[in-house]
Amino acid sequence: MLSERRLQVLRAIVQDYVGTQEPVGSKALTERHNLGVSPATVRNDMAALEEEGYIAQPHTSAGRIPTDKGYRLFVDKLAGVKPMSPPERRAIQNFLEGAVDLDDVVARTVRLLAQLTRQVAIVQYPSLTRSTVRHVELLSLAPARVMLVLITDTGRVEQRVIDCPAPFGETSLADLRARLNSRVAGRRFTDVPSLVEDLPEAFEVEDRGTVSTVLSTLLETLVEENEERLMIGGTANLTRFAHDFPLTIRPVLEALEEQVVLLKLLGEAKDPGVTVRIGHENAHEGLNSTSVVSVGYGSGGEAVAKLGVVGPTRMDYPGTMGAVRAVARYVGQILAES
Amino acid sequence: MLSERRLQVLRAIVQDYVGTQEPVGSKALTERHNLGVSPATVRNDMAALEEEGYIAQPHTSAGRIPTDKGYRLFVDKLAGVKPMSPPERRAIQNFLEGAVDLDDVVARTVRLLAQLTRQVAIVQYPSLTRSTVRHVELLSLAPARVMLVLITDTGRVEQRVIDCPAPFGETSLADLRARLNSRVAGRRFTDVPSLVEDLPEAFEVEDRGTVSTVLSTLLETLVEENEERLMIGGTANLTRFAHDFPLTIRPVLEALEEQVVLLKLLGEAKDPGVTVRIGHENAHEGLNSTSVVSVGYGSGGEAVAKLGVVGPTRMDYPGTMGAVRAVARYVGQILAES
DNA sequence: TCTGGCACTCGCGTGCGAAGAGTGCCAGAG
DNA sequence: CTCTGGCACTCTTCGCACGCGAGTGCCAGA
Numbered sequence: 129m130l131s132e133r134r135l136q137v138l139r140a141i142v143q144d145y146v147g148t149q150e151p152v153g154s155k156a157l158t159e160r161h162n163l164g165v166s167p168a169t170v171r172n173d174m175a176a177l178e179e180e181g182y183i184a185q186p187h188t189s190a191g192r193i194p195t196d197k198g199y200r201l202f203v204d205k206l207a208g209v210k211p212m213s214p215p216e217r218r219a220i221q222n223f224l225e226g227a228v229d230l231d232d233v234v235a236r237t238v239r240l241l242a243q244l245t246r247q248v249a250i251v252q253y254p255s256l257t258r259s260t261v262r263h264v265e266l267l268s269l270a271p272a273r274v275m276l277v278l279i280t281d282t283g284r285v286e287q288r289v290i291d292c293p294a295p296f297g298e299t300s301l302a303d304l305r306a307r308l309n310s311r312v313a314g315r316r317f318t319d320v321p322s323l324v325e326d327l328p329e330a331f332e333v334e335d336r337g338t339v340s341t342v343l344s345t346l347l348e349t350l351v352e353e354n355e356e357r358l359m360i361g362g363t364a365n366l367t368r369f370a371h372d373f374p375l376t377i378r379p380v381l382e383a384l385e386e387q388v389v390l391l392k393l394l395g396e397a398k399d400p401g402v403t404v405r406i407g408h409e410n411a412h413e414g415l416n417s418t419s420v421v422s423v424g425y426g427s428g429g430e431a432v433a434k435l436g437v438v439g440p441t442r443m444d445y446p447g448t449m450g451a452v453r454a455v456a457r458y459v460g461q462i463l464a465e466s
Numbered sequence: 467m468l469s470e471r472r473l474q475v476l477r478a479i480v481q482d483y484v485g486t487q488e489p490v491g492s493k494a495l496t497e498r499h500n501l502g503v504s505p506a507t508v509r510n511d512m513a514a515l516e517e518e519g520y521i522a523q524p525h526t527s528a529g530r531i532p533t534d535k536g537y538r539l540f541v542d543k544l545a546g547v548k549p550m551s552p553p554e555r556r557a558i559q560n561f562l563e564g565a566v567d568l569d570d571v572v573a574r575t576v577r578l579l580a581q582l583t584r585q586v587a588i589v590q591y592p593s594l595t596r597s598t599v600r601h602v603e604l605l606s607l608a609p610a611r612v613m614l615v616l617i618t619d620t621g622r623v624e625q626r627v628i629d630c631p632a633p634f635g636e637t638s639l640a641d642l643r644a645r646l647n648s649r650v651a652g653r654r655f656t657d658v659p660s661l662v663e664d665l666p667e668a669f670e671v672e673d674r675g676t677v678s679t680v681l682s683t684l685l686e687t688l689v690e691e692n693e694e695r696l697m698i699g700g701t702a703n704l705t706r707f708a709h710d711f712p713l714t715i716r717p718v719l720e721a722l723e724e725q726v727v728l729l730k731l732l733g734e735a736k737d738p739g740v741t742v743r744i745g746h747e748n749a750h751e752g753l754n755s756t757s758v759v760s761v762g763y764g765s766g767g768e769a770v771a772k773l774g775v776v777g778p779t780r781m782d783y784p785g786t787m788g789a790v791r792a793v794a795r796y797v798g799q800i801l802a803e804s
Numbered sequence: 805t806c807t808g809g810c811a812c813t814c815g816c817g818t819g820c821g822a823a824g825a826g827t828g829c830c831a832g833a834g
Numbered sequence: 835c836t837c838t839g840g841c842a843c844t845c846t847t848c849g850c851a852c853g854c855g856a857g858t859g860c861c862a863g864a
Contacts, residue, residue, distance in 0.1 A: 153857050166807055171858065189814040189857050229625050231695070263605045267617065277615065277623065279605065285615065285623050287567050289804050357569070363701055364719035381702035466627050491826050504838050509827070527826050527845040 130180070136163060137173045138182055139206040142194050146442050149369075151191030196407035196441060199419070203404050203445050210446035212454040216244075220458050227462065230254075230283035234359050237435065237459050242362025244451040247439035248384065250422075252394055253357040254282035254432040254463065256350055261312045261320065266305045266342070271295040274338075276345055280317075282432055282463050286355070290345050292338040300335050304342065317350050356391050360384055362437075369440050379414030380438070389414075394434040397422045402449045407441045417441060421448050425456035427464035435459070468518070474501060475511045476520055477544040480532050484780050487707075489529030534745035534779060537757070541742050541783050548784035550792040554582075558796050565800065568592075568621035572697050575773065575797050580700025582789040585777035586722065588760075590732055591695040592620035592770040592801065594688055599650045599658065604643045604680070609633040612676075614683055618655075620770055620801050624693075628683050630676040638673050642680065655688055694729050698722055700775075707778050717752030718776070727753075732772040735760045740787045745779045755779060759786050763794035765802035773797070 130138075140161045144152040154167040154174060163170065174192055177183045182198035185191070194202065212220070223240050227233040234251050241249035259280040267275040272292040279285050307330060311323045324343050328336040349355060363384065366377050383389050389412050396411070397403035402423045408416050419441045424431025435456055437448060468476075478499045482490040492505040492512060501508065512530055515521045520536035523529070532540065550558070561578050565571040572589050579587035597618040605613040610630040617623050645668060649661045662681050666674040687693060701722065704715050721727050727750050734749070735741035740761045746754050757779045762769025773794055775786060 151857090155857075167857095168807055168809090168859095169805085172806085175859080185858085187814065189812090189855095191857065229627070262607070262613075263603075265601075265603050265615070267601050269600070275600075275617070277603070277617065279613070279615065279625070283625065283627070285625050287617070287621065287623050289567070289621070361723060364716060364723055367716040367719060378702060378705040381705060385699060385702055489826090493826075505826095506838055506840090507836085510837085513828080523827085525845065527824095527843090529826065 130176070133163070133165070134173045134177060135201075135206060136161075137170055138177055138194070138198060139202060141174075141177075141183060141192055142199065142202045142206070145193050146444055149442060151186055151193050153191035156191070194442075196409065199406045199441055199445070200409075203406070207446045209402060209453060210450040212450055217454060217458075220244075220454060224458055224462050230285075230466075233283070233459065233462055233466075235361075237455060238359050238361035241435065241437055241451065241455050242365060244455065245437045245439065245443075245448050246362075246368065247365050247437040247443065247448065248360060248362045248380075249435070249437050250358055250360045250384075250390055250394065251435040251459075252391070252433040253359075254280065254284055254426075256280060256284065256286070256355045257317050258426075258430070258432045259284065260314055260316050263313060264305070264308045264346070266301050266308075268296070268298060268301055272338075274301065274342060276342060276349075278346070278349060282427060283466055286349055288345050288349060290342055292341055294334060294338055296335060296338045300331065300338075304331070304339060320350065321347055356387075358387060358390060358394075360390070365439075376417055380418060383412050383414035384438070393420055394422050394436060397424075397434065397436075400424070400431075402453050403436075404445065404449065419443055419445075421445070421452050423452050423456045425460045425463075427460055432463075468514070471501070471503070472511045472515060473539075473544060474499075475508055476515055476532070476536060477540060479512075479515075479521060479530055480536065480540045480544070483531050484782055487780060489524055489531050491529035494529070532780075534747065537744045537779055537783070538747075541744070545784045547740060547791060548788040550788055555792060555796075558582075558792060562796055562800050568623075568804075571621070571797065571800055571804075573699075575793060576697050576699035579773065579775055579789065579793050580703060582793065583700075583775045583777065583781075583786050584706065585700060585703050585775040585781065585786070586698060586718075587700045587773070587775050588696055588698045588722075588728055588732065589773040589797075590729070590771040591697075592618065592622055592764075594618060594622065594624070594693045595655050596764075596768065596770045597622065598652055598654050601651060602643070602646045602684070604639050604646075606634070606636060606639055610676075612639065612680060614680060614687075616684070616687060620765060621804055624687055626683050626687060628680055630679055632672060632676055634673060634676045638669065638676075642669070642677055658688065659685055694725075696725060696728060696732075698728070703777075714755055718756060721750050721752035722776070731758055732760050732774060735762075735772065735774075738762065738769075740791050741774075742783065742787065757781055757783075759783070759790050761790050761794045763798045763801075765798055770801075 140157050141152050144160060154170040157170050158167050174183065181195060182201060183192040184195050186193060220240060224236055227236050234253060237251045238249045259282050262279045262281050265277040269275055272295045274290045274292055274296060275287060276290055277285065277287045307327060312320050315323060327343060328339045331339050363381065366380060393410065402421060405420045407419060410416060410420060417440065418438050420436055420438050422434050422436025424434050426432040436452055478495050479490050482498060492508040495508050496505050512521065519533060520539060521530040522533050524531060558578060562574055565574050572591060575589045576587045597620050600617045600619050603615040607613050610633045612628045612630055612634060613625060614628055615623065615625045645665060650658050653661060665681060666677045669677050701719065704718060731748065740759060743758045745757060748754065748758060755778065756776050758774055758776050760772050760774025762772050764770040774790055
């Protein structure tokens with residue numbers, strides 16, 4: 129077990145390193161923090177911390193930098209979440225309030241998060257499966273061609289063009305639309321399959337094929353993994369860590385282009401509060417030198433999707449966590465209003 | 467006026483520089499291209515080309531690199547558009563064909579373009595103002611709250627939530643929906659304002675306020691500059707030019723985050739064919755060392771939006787132009803089908 | 805257990821010299 | 835007038851040695 133002072137030393141190392149981006153030595157530590165002990169003592173503590181794997185030196189004769197394990201301890205035990213200041217809160221609210229539709233909300237949120245944290249922001253669209261149906265619209269494009277439009281309570285809109293096996297009249301279409309809506313409107317998407325399974329039976333034989341096709345398209349839309357969407361922004365912030373660069377930024381940009389990777393990344397965070405995954409805790413290789421701070425957000429009590437930021441492991445964890453949490457809270461409010 | 471051979475020298479310089487990314491000298495030139503003259507002659511030609519501002523040397527004792535003006539001449543006079551090979555064409559078609567909706571088409575197009583050109587791809591969503599209305603849907607969310615959903619022939623869907631000045635009944639809503647659609651369905655968006663201006667008069671006095679609100683929201687949606695959307699991808703490709711990096715990539719990433727900048731960028735290209743803007747020809751400062759290759763695409767004869775790529779001025783122009791043109795063509799086809 | 809002192813290790817910046825690439829110019833040939 | 839070969843010159847790049855400074859580890863003493 130580490131003594132109280134050693135934990136303080138670790139905390140000081142993390143704070144200094146995050147601030148300066150440079151390995152921190154024993155002397156500098158005692159000068160910048162009032163630890164009340166001499167550099168020599170700190171050196172001993174550092175040796176112990178290194179022994180335990182919390183810090184490391186890039187090369188002999190340099191200062192120490194925290195390891196992933198060190199950051200983990202810092203986040204779990206040594207630091208809290210830094211709340212946003214009132215002016216910041218107001219700024220967040222103002223920034224999000226002008227949004228005209230869901231795309232706009234998401235886009236603004238991404239920009240906001242990227243600006244606040246000065247890192248790469250990721251915002252997932254509200255998940256269909258965790259939303260409820262507001263309306264299902266069917267439009268006839270051609271005699272045997274129908275467009276299905278799905279609208280959720282969170283403002284998300286999905287559409288599909290369907291080729292029908294047989295021509296489908298306007299009246300049948302109106303009938304299907306009405307029946308569909310009366311069954312599913314206001315219900316949770318996860319309940320939709322069981323709510324519509326017997327629907328074809330209500331139709332004439334010649335229309336049943338088409339009705340089934342429409343319904344199966346509707347259900348396909350809800351298949352997890354297909355239905356998830358997200359938006360990212362603030363990639364320019366990656367260039368702020370320009371030293372080691374090309375080698376470090378490349379895989380990150382590549383990972384960010386893979387929606388699947390990102391969705392998995394966000395999906396892994398099960399914690400109801402702010403989740404932090406540090407360095408190698410991220411499954412994806414390209415993100416081994418980054419940390420991901422994420423949290424769920426939702427219009428009501430329940431999370432309908434996640435948002436977060438990706439940054440270097442040497443980030444300001446308390447501040448980032450605070451910003452992420454605050455933004456999630458306000459986005460939830462905005463969604464609830466619309 | 468430049469002699470034929472000097473133009474060939476310029477072409478050779480551009481080709482070699484694009485290939486190797488390194489300043490090209492007179493000796494290497496005569497070896498790699500059969501110019502039929504000696505290095506000394508080429509040196510004289512180079513001096514002339516430099517005099518005219520087509521090439522430059524980074525420092526006294528290095529080879530020459532093309533200037534923006536040199537690339538411009540190359541693109542205009544010395545190189546054509548390199549057509550895609552049949553296998554490439556098939557690959558493009560296959561890649562785009564699986565798309566389920568417009569977002570998917572755009573997303574796939576971005577990925578495709580980024581992969582083909584190994585550069586940053588930008589795809590604009592079909593412009594509303596240049597599309598026709600497929601359907602307008604109105605949904606009642608609350609007694610005095612309506613959702614407006616707009617669907618275009620290109621598959622684009624926009625939605626807005628409207629707070630009405632007065633409660634609006636289901637029947638009035640249905641009435642408005644029917645009248646709206648009968649007037650605007652199939653018509654061009656630019657004609658919508660004049661088609662609906664007298665619509666409030668058909669309603670009871672108490673509903674007129676709401677109808678006007680709905681209509682003005684509809685018209686707002688069409689305001690150019692608000693209605694444009696785009697998607698970008700392939701930013702990881704920026705890291706391929708890793709030498710000069712941090713300084714060069716930073717402003718580009720920043721510019722790419724500014725939708726406004728990008729829209730202006732694409733908007734400036736008036737040419738009906740493939741447009742190339744080289745280096746300083748781009749108004750935005752951050753893009754001064756990049757070139758933008760763009761082209762309009764559309765479901766019919768007319769362009770509904772643009773797509774293109776952003777890359778270093780030292781890019782393979784013929785190949786990039788070929789890829790951009792080919793992709794635009796196929797995207798147009800796909801849109802026409804759906 | 806903490807502290808001050810001291811020797812040691814390394815990374816980093818600097819200066820210098822050799823190597824190499826490429827140019828510009830010039831005189832001569834076609 | 836144009837092209838060519840030769841030659842001197844310039845400038846960048848690279849390798850290497852050197853010294854400085856930061857930081858460590860260890861030890862003896864309080």
